[in-house]
Amino acid sequence: MNALYAELFRAIVPETVLVLSALLVLTFDLVLGRRRTLAERLNLAVLLGVAGVLSALALGLRVGPVGTVFGGSFLLDPLAVAVRAGVLVLVLLTLGVVTAAPQTRQPAEYVALILLATVGFLQMAAAQQLLLAFLSVELASLALYVLAGYDKTRPESAEAALKYFLVGAVSAAFLLFGFSLIYGLTGSIQFGKIAHTLGYQAMSPLLAVALVMVLVAFGFKAAAAPFHLWAPDAYQGAPTPSAALIASASKLAGFALFWRLLWSGLGPVAGQFTTQPGTPGWLAIVALLSAASMLLGNFAALAQSNVRRLLAYSAIAHAGALLLGLLSAGHSGPGPLFYYAATYGVATAGAFGVLAVMERHGRSQELSDLAGLYRRSPLLAGSLLIFVLSLAGIPPLAGFFGKFAVFAAALQMGGVASPAGWLALLAIALSAVALYYYLLILKQALVAAPAADAAPIVVPRLAALTLFVAAALIILLGLFPSALLDRL
Amino acid sequence: MNALPWAIYTSFAGALLVLVAGARSAALARGLALATAVTGLGLALWAAAGFVPGPGLQTLVDLPWVGSLGIRYHLAADGISLTLVVLTGIAATAGVLFSWNITERTGEFFAFYLTLIGGVYGVFLSADAFLFFVFYEIAIVPKYFLIANWGSTRREYGAMKLALYSFAGSALVLAGLLWTYAAGGAQGFALTELARAATILPHTEVVVIFALVFFGFATLAGLFPLHTWAPTGHVAAPTGASMLLAGVVMKLGAYGCLRVALPLFPVGFACWQPVLGWLAVAGIVYAGLIALVQDDFKFVIGYSSVSHMGFVMLGLAAANTQAVAGAVLQMFSHGVIAGLLFAVVGRMIYERTHTRQLGDLRRLPLHRLLPFAAVVFVLAGLASLGLPGFSGFPAELTILIGTWQASPRWALGAAVGVLVAAAFTLRVIQVAFFSRTEPADTAAPAEALPPITLPEKLGALLLLSATVLIGLKPDLLLDWILPALQSPLMQAVLKPGNL
Numbered sequence: 001m002n003a004l005y006a007e008l009f010r011a012i013v014p015e016t017v018l019v020l021s022a023l024l025v026l027t028f029d030l031v032l033g034r035r036r037t038l039a040e041r042l043n044l045a046v047l048l049g050v051a052g053v054l055s056a057l058a059l060g061l062r063v064g065p066v067g068t069v070f071g072g073s074f075l076l077d078p079l080a081v082a083v084r085a086g087v088l089v090l091v092l093l094t095l096g097v098v099t100a101a102p103q104t105r106q107p108a109e110y111v112a113l114i115l116l117a118t119v120g121f122l123q124m125a126a127a128q129q130l131l132l133a134f135l136s137v138e139l140a141s142l143a144l145y146v147l148a149g150y151d152k153t154r155p156e157s158a159e160a161a162l163k164y165f166l167v168g169a170v171s172a173a174f175l176l177f178g179f180s181l182i183y184g185l186t187g188s189i190q191f192g193k194i195a196h197t198l199g200y201q202a203m204s205p206l207l208a209v210a211l212v213m214v215l216v217a218f219g220f221k222a223a224a225a226p227f228h229l230w231a232p233d234a235y236q237g238a239p240t241p242s243a244a245l246i247a248s249a250s251k252l253a254g255f256a257l258f259w260r261l262l263w264s265g266l267g268p269v270a271g272q273f274t275t276q277p278g279t280p281g282w283l284a285i286v287a288l289l290s291a292a293s294m295l296l297g298n299f300a301a302l303a304q305s306n307v308r309r310l311l312a313y314s315a316i317a318h319a320g321a322l323l324l325g326l327l328s329a330g331h332s333g334p335g336p337l338f339y340y341a342a343t344y345g346v347a348t349a350g351a352f353g354v355l356a357v358m359e360r361h362g363r364s365q366e367l368s369d370l371a372g373l374y375r376r377s378p379l380l381a382g383s384l385l386i387f388v389l390s391l392a393g394i395p396p397l398a399g400f401f402g403k404f405a406v407f408a409a410a411l412q413m414g415g416v417a418s419p420a421g422w423l424a425l426l427a428i429a430l431s432a433v434a435l436y437y438y439l440l441i442l443k444q445a446l447v448a449a450p451a452a453d454a455a456p457i458v459v460p461r462l463a464a465l466t467l468f469v470a471a472a473l474i475i476l477l478g479l480f481p482s483a484l485l486d487r488l
Numbered sequence: 489m490n491a492l493p494w495a496i497y498t499s500f501a502g503a504l505l506v507l508v509a510g511a512r513s514a515a516l517a518r519g520l521a522l523a524t525a526v527t528g529l530g531l532a533l534w535a536a537a538g539f540v541p542g543p544g545l546q547t548l549v550d551l552p553w554v555g556s557l558g559i560r561y562h563l564a565a566d567g568i569s570l571t572l573v574v575l576t577g578i579a580a581t582a583g584v585l586f587s588w589n590i591t592e593r594t595g596e597f598f599a600f601y602l603t604l605i606g607g608v609y610g611v612f613l614s615a616d617a618f619l620f621f622v623f624y625e626i627a628i629v630p631k632y633f634l635i636a637n638w639g640s641t642r643r644e645y646g647a648m649k650l651a652l653y654s655f656a657g658s659a660l661v662l663a664g665l666l667w668t669y670a671a672g673g674a675q676g677f678a679l680t681e682l683a684r685a686a687t688i689l690p691h692t693e694v695v696v697i698f699a700l701v702f703f704g705f706a707t708l709a710g711l712f713p714l715h716t717w718a719p720t721g722h723v724a725a726p727t728g729a730s731m732l733l734a735g736v737v738m739k740l741g742a743y744g745c746l747r748v749a750l751p752l753f754p755v756g757f758a759c760w761q762p763v764l765g766w767l768a769v770a771g772i773v774y775a776g777l778i779a780l781v782q783d784d785f786k787f788v789i790g791y792s793s794v795s796h797m798g799f800v801m802l803g804l805a806a807a808n809t810q811a812v813a814g815a816v817l818q819m820f821s822h823g824v825i826a827g828l829l830f831a832v833v834g835r836m837i838y839e840r841t842h843t844r845q846l847g848d849l850r851r852l853p854l855h856r857l858l859p860f861a862a863v864v865f866v867l868a869g870l871a872s873l874g875l876p877g878f879s880g881f882p883a884e885l886t887i888l889i890g891t892w893q894a895s896p897r898w899a900l901g902a903a904v905g906v907l908v909a910a911a912f913t914l915r916v917i918q919v920a921f922f923s924r925t926e927p928a929d930t931a932a933p934a935e936a937l938p939p940i941t942l943p944e945k946l947g948a949l950l951l952l953s954a955t956v957l958i959g960l961k962p963d964l965l966l967d968w969i970l971p972a973l974q975s976p977l978m979q980a981v982l983k984p985g986n987l
Contacts, residue, residue, distance in 0.1 A: 335556065374596075378511075394629055395622040401554075404618075404666075408557065411670030416693070421670075428663045432656040439632060439651060443644065447636045482554050 004070060011069040011076055011126075014056035014084065015119045021052025022115040029108030039099075042107035046099050046462070049111040050092060053118065057088040060122075072190055074126040075260075079334055082488055083125040083256040086342040089473075090249035090349055091118045096466025097353040098241045100459065102360055104150055113150075114245060117143035121253035128264075130179045130189040133257055137175065137221070141168050144250060147242035148234055160237030164246075167230040171220030178213030181206060182266075191265035198268040203280055207269060211282045214261070215289070221254045223312075224319045225292040235312035240359055243308065244352035247315050248345035255322055255341050262286075263330055270330060273419055286327045287419050291426065293320030298430045301437045307367050310437060311351060314391060317434060318344050324423050325406040332409035335488040340402035342484065343390065343477055347399055350387040350470035353463065354380050361457045367440060372450020377457040381445050383467040390474045392438040393431050398477035403431065405485065492535045492613060493548050493563050495528040495573065496623075499580075499606030502527075503599045510595010518588060521598035525584045528605065529577030536574055541567050541967055543974035545615050553619075558676025564615035566975065567968030568746070568816050572612045572739060575823045578954050579735035580605045585947030586831045587728030589839060590638060597638055600630035601728060608736050617665050617748060618677040621658070627740060628654045631721075631733065638726040640838075641784075646724025650733075653707055653717035660704030661744065664697045668752070683752045683977060691755060698756025702749040702764070708741030710797045712771030719790035727834035730786075734793045734826035739819045742800045746812065750804065751977040757807070764805035765891075765898045772798035772905030779912040785837070785844040788916050789829045792872065795909060796822045796880075802902055803887040808983040809973050811890025814883055816969045817962060821871075821879035821955065828868040828951040836861040836944060837920075840937040846916065850923035860940045862921045864948045869917050871955045873910040879958035886962075894983075 009016070025048045033041040065078045074080075095114065104110050120140025127133040145168065149161025183189055185207055186197040201207070219227035235243045262270070262282060271281015278284070297317025304310035322344070325337035357380060358364035358373070374381040390399035410424040459467075477484055502524030510517035545564035553561040565573070583601070590597045603626065610623030628651065635647035669677065671693065672685025686694060707714040718738065722730045750757055757764075772795050779791035796818070803815025836858060838844050855862040871878030874885075884906065892899040958965060973982060 374593075389629065395625045400622075400625070404662075405557065407662075408666055408670060411666050415671045416667050421667075424666070425663050428659050428666070432652065432659040435655045436648070436652060439648065442633075443636060443648075446633060447644070482556070485554065486556055 007066075008070040010063060011066060011074055013063060014060040014088070015122050017056045017059060018052055018115045018119050018122070021048060022112040024048055024052070025108050025112045025115070033108065038105070038107060042099055042104075045108040045111040046095055049095050049115055052115060053088050053092050053095065057085060057092075060084050060088065068128065072192065073129055073132055075128045076126055079338065079488055080126045080256070082484075083252060083338060084122050086338070086345070087118065087121045087125060087249045087253050090252060090342075090345045091121075091245070093346065093349040093353065093466055093470050094241050094244045094249065096469075097244070097356045097463045100353075100360060100463035101240050101356040102151075104239070105152070110147070110150055113143045113147050114241075117147065117245065118249070121249055124253040124257040127257060128191050128260070130183060133261060134172075134176060134179060137254075137257065138172060140250060140253065141172065144242070144246055147245065148238040150242060151239045154237070156237035157239060158237075160234045163230045164234045164238075167220055171217040171227070174213045174220075175217035178210045178217065181210035181213065185210065191260060194265045195267055198266065203269060203271075208280070211266065211269065212285065214266075215282060215285050218254075218258050219289055222251065222258075222319045222322070223316055224289045224323060225296040225316055228293065228296070228316045228319075231316060232309045232312040235315070236306060236308045236365070240352050240356035240364075244349045244356070247311070247352065248349040251315075251319075251322075252338075252341045252345050255326065255337065259326060259329060259334055259337065262326070267330070283327050284419075286323050287423060290320045290323035290327065290423055293317060293323065294423075294427055294430050295320075298433045302433070304437070305367055306365055307355065307370060307441060308365065310367070310441065311348065314434070314437070315348065317430070318391070321403065321406060321427055324410050324420070324427060328406070328409040328413045328420055331413040333488070335485050336402070336405035336409045338488050339481065339485045340406050343398035343402045343474065346470050346473050346477075347387045347390040350383060350467060350474070351391070353467055353470065354384045354387070357459055357463050357467075358457060361455060367444050368448075370441065370444040371448040372454055373445040375450050375456075376454055377459060379459055379464060379467065380457060383471045384445050385442060386471045386474055388438050388441050390478070392435050396475070396478045398474045398481070401478055401481040403427070405481070489535045489538050489546065489565070490548055491531055492565060492573065495531045495577070496606050496609045496613065498524055498527050498531070499602050499609060503602035503606065506602060507595050507599040510593070510598065514591060514594035517595040517598055518584070521602060522581070522584045524602055525577070525580040525605065528609065529574075529581050532570075532574045532577040535565070536570055539567075539570055539968065541971040543971055543976075545569075545975070547615070548613065557618075558674070558681075559618045560616050560676060560678065561619060562616040562678065563613045563619075565613055567970070567972035568743075569612045570968055571816055571820050571965050572736075572743060573609060575739070575820045576605065576608050576612065576736050578950060579732060579823055579827050582827055582831065582947040582951050583728040583731045583735070585943040585950075586731060586835045587726065588941065588943040589835070590726070590728070593637065597634070600633050601732070604630040604634070604732060604737075608740060611740050612743065615679060616677050617679055617682055620744070620748065621662060621665065624661075624740060624744065625658055627737060628658065631729065631737065634729040635721065635725045638729070639724040640726070641724055642720070643724040646720040650717045650721035653714070657704040657707030657714070657741070660700045660707075661748075664700035664704065667693075667697055667700070679748065679752065679977065683980070686752050694753050694756040695759045696756075698749060698753035698760060701753065702745055702757070702760065705741045705744030705749055706801065708738060709745060709801060710738050710741070710771070710794045711801050712767050712774055712794070712798065715771060715775065715794045718794050719787055722790040722793060722830070723784065723786045727830060727839075730830040730834055731827040734789075734830060735823040738793065738797050739823055742797065742804065742815070742819055745801070745804055746815070750807070750981045754981040757981055761805060761807065765802065765895060768798050768802035768805050769898050769901035769905070771795065772802065772902050773908060776905050776908030776912060780908065780915065783846050785833050785846055785849065785916060785920060786830075788912060789826070789833055792829070792909065792912065793822070793826050795905060796826070796872070798905065799884055799887050799902065802891055802898060806887070806891040806894035806898065807981055808890050808893055809970070811887055811894065812973060812982060813966060813969045814886030814890055817879070817958070817965055818883035818887060820965060821883040821958060824951050824954045825868055825872045825878075825880060828864065828948065828955070829872065831944070831947060831951070832861050832865040832868065836864075836940060846919045849920045855921045857937050858940065860945065860948075864952065865921065866917055867952060868955075869913045871959070873913045874906060877956065877959050879955040879962070881959060882962035
């Protein structure tokens with residue numbers, strides 16, 4: 001028994017470090033923060049947080065892929081290690097711009113909540129059973145709800161939090177209901193055993209209900225159409241670093257969890273629709289969600305005048321492409337999906353980082369607020385160029401290769417005549433539509449003249465370093481995709 | 489020859505350097521940009537000097553890139569690529585010289601400019617379809633910023649239209665290539681491998697894929713009716729960018745058709761050939777007629793570019809050795825001549841008179857105010873309408889002879905286009921430069937215009953000497969091009985023509 005616990009502690013060292021550093025952040029603020037200014041307290045909290053995440057990252061990589069842990073509750077395979085590392089990097093990118101964003105009244109709590117949400121993300125990447133999966137999702141979500149509503153000075157922030165919370169709570173109920181049905185049908189909460197039982201169970205109405213419940217919840221989490229309605233408001237109203245976290249690390253971890261749940265837990269009832277006659281299963285639903293998200297996201301983004309709402313609709317469109325990666329992952333392996341999710345996360349976190357830094361020197365809501373950024377801060381304009389072009393899928397940036405790999409995988413799955421092939425062709429066609437709205441952002445940032453009263457923007461050192469690292473990651477991962485792709 | 493990839497690397501490195509230097513001093517940025525462009529031209533010429541023509545691509549670099557998808561970093565050149573690389577070097581150098589007067593955000597201008605050049609070199613040297621596509625897209629994005637930032641008439645509209653057309657075209661190409669890769673079970677993206685994969689696809693699929701890839705590339709080549717981005721884009725662009733757009737970027741599309749679409753899908757091409765030939769002829773005549781009635785001087789040149797690129801597409805559609813060799817020669821020739829025409833209109837005249845309306849220009853005694861511009865434009869115009877002694881003549885003649893063998897009716901249609909080209913070229917020469925020809929002493933004293941600067945003269949001389957050299961001795965290029973057409977990939981699609 002002791003050996004089992006020793007193994008468990010070894011496996012969850014990164015989580016432990018994160019919880020400890022969250023407590024440390026709070027304690028230091030309580031003890032030392034009394035007589036300090038807000039800025040000093042924030043800097044201290046962020047530095048402690050960064051140190052915690054960095055050591056979690058190092059320890060997580062050092063533990064490495066140890067296989068199943070604690071009687072099969074966790075699985076630390078190479079993918080889990082990579083996703084955990086990816087999540088931690090994305091959290092670092094978020095933490096790096098927290099100091100540059102407008103100040104909050106309780107800086108230490110903000111950082112501590114980010115760290116706690118990260119614990120949830122890490123668990124999502126490794127969970128191998130329904131209960132743990134649900135707990136990790138809730139742990140992450142509850143922290144994110146608070147983070148979304150953290151700016152008490154703006155009613156939009158409260159609106160964002162409320163909307164996110166209500167929708168999220170309903171989706172949690174769906175998820176739990178779906179899980180309970182699955183447990184009832186298979187008698188197990190372990191993914192492996194569920195798959196084993198489902199292997200010789202015919203599709204039943206109850207199972208169909210369970211699958212729909214789980215996928216609805218998943219749709220909410222991934223902001224896939226038609227369950228996307230919370231996303232534009234949350235992205236717009238939430239404090240910028242919170243929005244960055246919701247859009248990047250949370251998405252990567254969410255896709256990791258659902259990839260495991262759907263393929264290693266519910267794989268036998270995936271059904272297939274690449275050849276006629278198909279068999280019913282969740283693949284068809286995921287394909288529908290994917291098509292709806294890509295169409296709605298790309299076309300709705302065209303009409304946005306608020307840059308955060310635009311990024312939200314672009315996130316919905318990207319969720320559609322990620323779902324395409326998810327359904328072809330059964331054939332191609334998880335490489336393309338997670339390469340896409342990770343690089344998308346870096347680009348989005350970077351774009352929100354730029355907005356966060358800008359917010360300190362004025363508004364960064366409307367597209368026109370970006371006007372003349374090239375003059376106000378060449379660094380911000382240059383890094384925004386890289387992030388946005390990566391989101392648009394322009395080579396040699398990482399976003400292009402992610403799309404390329406996902407589309408290739410989808411086409412290889414059943415050829416062009418299958419729904420997956422059609423989805424890939426649709427996605428390629430829509431990427432030309434997407435270029436239009438991405439260029440609208442860049443047109444403001446790099447072409448339009450600055451407003452008369454627009455002052456130059458001073459980028460704090462940590463934020464500058466963060467944006468530089470994010471931009472470098474985008475370029476390097478684009479030039480050397482094998483470095484990441486072949487490890488997944 | 490093996491130094492050729494450095495043309496790509498120096499362009500990208502130059503772009504970074506210029507960006508940094510531009511923050512300090514505009515003059516430094518300009519000098520660095522010129523040095524980079526000249527280095528590229530020098531490398532191209534050096535490679536040309538040591539080039540041994542032969543069939544097939546001669547590998548320059550071949551490294552594994554993305555192992556799991558079989559993608560290789562494979563750069564290679566044959567006579568066709570070398571011709572176009574030399575053209576790129578010439579156009580880039582001349583373009584920098586004609587952009588000498590960019591004073592606003594100079595560093596950024598040349599950074600985008602050199603990025604574009606690097607992408608263009610890369611396309612011409614790629615032997616892996618994935619790599620080809622990557623460079624192709626790298627060349628698209630800077631165009632948007634060059635036009636939107638430093639352009640003139642309706643620049644944001646022109647830039648956006650151009651970017652969306654180009655990107656939509658490249659999306660078609662990507663769809664076609666991925667389709668071939670996935671459905672044909674290819675092990676990688678090497679052109680030979682994709683060609684092999686395409687042979688096992690059903691006939692209807694190949695016909696569709698060919699259309700995706702060919703029309704995707706042809707959008708950028710300005711094939712009628714996908715050409716509408718070209719005149720607006722050219723007109724809105726700053727002079728240096730117009731020169732690159734017409735000079736080399738449109739060639740990217742034509743080169744994509746020749747290098748990728750035709751040899752990979754000969755079956756699909758055979759099915760589409762009649763349509764393509766007529767589209768090319770329609771483009772030649774239609775764009776020429778539109779050019780005939782334009783009031784904006786730059787629009788005349790913009791439409792003339794579409795018309796002349798129609799000859800390239802016609803040569804490709806005729807698909808025999810002679811016509812295709814002529815098409816490559818025409819790519820070079822048009823690249824040089826269009827650059828020259830845009831330089832005169834956009835830089836020499838517009839920057840001084842601040843008008844491009846033929847109605848306004850006709851009131852100015854331009855031939856006396858800007859004699860150098862007048863002489864250059866007359867020479868370039870004559871070269872453009874195919875006067876012997878300039879590069880346009882051997883190019884269009886070769887295309888017409890080759891086309892006659894494929895379909896006399898196309899050749900007759902294109903011959904009408906030659907007449908129209910003569911008409912619109914002579915019209916603008918007459919209207920813009922020689923409307924007021926009263927003797928100097930009786931004319932009202934015209935306000936003096938700033939004299940033509942040294943960089944402009946150098947750039948014009950460079951381009952003029954290129955067109956005259958090839959006009960007098962087209963064998964210089966044909967000796968490279970013809971052996972390249974003997975490669976197995978090309979022979980799969982070409983019918984023999986005697987030359």
